[in-house]
Amino acid sequence: MxxxxxxxxxxxxxxxxxxxxxxxxxxxxxxxxxxxxxxxxxxxxxxxxxSTPTMHLGWVFASLLVAIFIIIALLLVGAILRKRRAEDPRAIGREDEGMSWIYIGTGVSTCILFVLAVYTLITLNKVAKxxxxxxxxxxxxxxxxxxxxxxxxxxxxxxxxxxxxxxxxxxxxxxxxxxxxxxxxxxxxxxxxxxxxxxxxxxxxxxxxxxxxxxxxxxxxxxxxxxxxxxxxxxxxxxxxxxxxxxxxxxRTAATHSATDVNEGQKLFLDRCSGCHTIRGTEAVGTHAPDLTHLKSRRLIAAGLLTNTPDHLVQWITHAQDLKPGARMPSMVLTETEISALSAFLSTLN
Ligand code: HEC
Ligand SMILES: [Cu+2]
Structure with a gap:
């Protein structure tokens, strides 16, 4: 591998x-x-x-729903285990028997839902501004x-x-x-x-x-x-x-350096990468990719995919399509000398 x-x-x-x-x-x-x-x-x-008011709302909802789930589960288990009174001819129930429970259940749910709706609106208002x-x-x-x-x-x-x-x-x-x-x-x-x-x-x-x-x-x-x-x-x-x-x-715009490999790397960048990427202070002004002026200052690259180390940079540039298939950056074909010149240049982008 x-x-x-x-x-x-x-x-x-x-x-x-x-x-x-x-x-x-x-x-x-x-x-x-x-x-x-x-x-x-x-x-x-x-x-x-x-986020604090929303988090409280989330916890209240979660606790309440868990409580309701437990209560209903217990009632259900109770109903299943309850022995039918065989001697009672009305055991199956008259048509209207138990309706009062439906009224009570609906009433309680309506009250709870109403309170939650008001609480939600208050929370929305709190985090709006x-x-x-x-x-x-x-x-x-x-x-x-x-x-x-x-x-x-x-x-x-x-x-x-x-x-x-x-x-x-x-x-x-x-x-x-x-x-x-x-x-x-x-x-x-x-x-x-x-x-x-x-x-x-x-x-x-x-x-x-x-x-x-x-x-x-x-x-x-x-x-x-x-x-x-x-x-x-x-x-x-x-x-x-x-x-x-x-x-x-x-x-600040990118600092200029006079070392040869850095210059070679910069030329390569302008040739191969500047159609998409910008480095402020150079002629690279592409707008459809991340601004790389201070690439080195970032902790991660490729939108959180990899840590920003020199090794990962090289792997990303040469294997973008293996690491993030479909990404809008092609895997760039570069020779060893080109890679080291480009790396030298990228390492100056503090
Ligand atoms: C066709 C346009 C295109 C070309 C050419 C191109 N890139 Fe990219 N590059 C992108 C896009 C788009 C991304 C963002 C990819 C993503 O994260 O999904 C990207 C991401 C990057 C990143 C990561 C930046 C970050 O902060 O996440 C680096 C480094 C990079 N490119 C370097 C280069 C280098 C060096 C070259 C030339 C050898 C190059 N790119 C050529 C489009 C391009
Ligand atoms: Cu998305």
Whole structure:
């Protein structure tokens, strides 16, 4: 089994683990430590005010439904075990016998459903808007199968673009405008907020806020094609100083270097990759693939599929179609010398 196969298998296993976790839903009380990924199976936990009311609602619904299930199961078992009084000629029942139980049951269910409906509306209202005005606005656009992330600013020179990794400062609401470049996707970072659809031609919005520093995993939740399962993202919540530092670094264009192999790599990139990818500060201005200006600063590549190591980068570039079949990037055919020149160039994209 070659390396790319083993990586792929791990991805498949991750997905199975995710499905199992949905049903396991084990309560975990600790907040994720800094730089620890809060996995998707934390969706019954909340690390921010946009998701806390929804999480409470979820727990109330789940507890109530489990209680109702148990009560009904017990009643059913009771009814099955109950001995029929054979000597009673009315044992089978008159037509109207037991109707009062139907009235009581319907009445109780109606009251419970009414209370839940009111509680749901109150919750919806609570999460509709943040308590104070958002400190930051982002536009996230869904593509088959990755996320473009644009940081807005009144000053156009301070705007910048990145992909698949969203950084936010802790403790402040962030407005996220949601668009799609192709089909319907849905943005979901379960520990921070509910799901919102990304619909072509429409701009939806939602807000997210993290109470504690950490990395929160997100996922597309609207089936959008063959690689839907590998359309993940990460939200990295940082303290204000670190976030500012990150933002300043992202605003810079790519640094130029004079080493020969780096130059060779850059030429190769312009020839082979710039039709799709942008590297700000170079002539690469492609718009249908992730912006790679600060590729090295990201934790993961290919929308959460692989960790961002030099080895994985080479495997991705040469075997994209084995690792993520159907992805909108071809497996690039490159010689050993081309690979090392390209790697040298990519390693400068801090
Ligand atoms: C036909 C368009 C196209 C070409 C040509 C192309 N790419 Fe890509 N590339 C993409 C798309 C689309 C993605 C996103 C794939 C996904 O995650 O589903 C991508 C993803 C990547 C990523 C991962 C970025 C991230 O942050 O997730 C890297 C690195 C990358 N490409 C490097 C290259 C290099 C180097 C070349 C040239 C040798 C190249 N690409 C050529 C379209 C292209
Ligand atoms: Cu999807």
């Amino acid at each position: 070659n390396n790319s196969e083993s990586i792929l298998r791990k991805g498949v296993l991750d997905n199975c683990a995710f499905c199992l976790c949905i049903f396991a839903a084990v309560p975990v009380s600790a907040a994720p430590a800094e730089n620890e990924v809060a996995p998707l199976n934390y969706f019954l936990h909340s690390y921010g005010p946009a 943040p308590a104070h005005a958002p400190a930051l606005t982002l536009t996230v656009t869904g593509y088959d199968w990755w996320w473009k992330v644009e940081y807005e600013n009144n000053d156009p020179t301070r705007r910048f673009v990145t992909a698949n990794e969203i950084h936010i400062p802790v403790g402040v609401p962030v407005l996220v405008k949601l668009k799609s470049a192709d089909v319907i996707h849905a943005f979901w970072v379960p520990t921070l907020a509910g799901k919102t659809q990304m619909i072509p031609g429409l701009t939806n919005q939602q807000w997210i806020e993290a109470d504690t520093e950490g990395v929160y995993r997100g996922q597309c939740t609207q089936y959008c094609g063959v690689q839907h399962a590998h359309m993940g993202l990460e939200v990295v919540a940082q303290n204000a100083a670190e976030f500012q530092k990150w933002q300043e670094a992202q605003r």
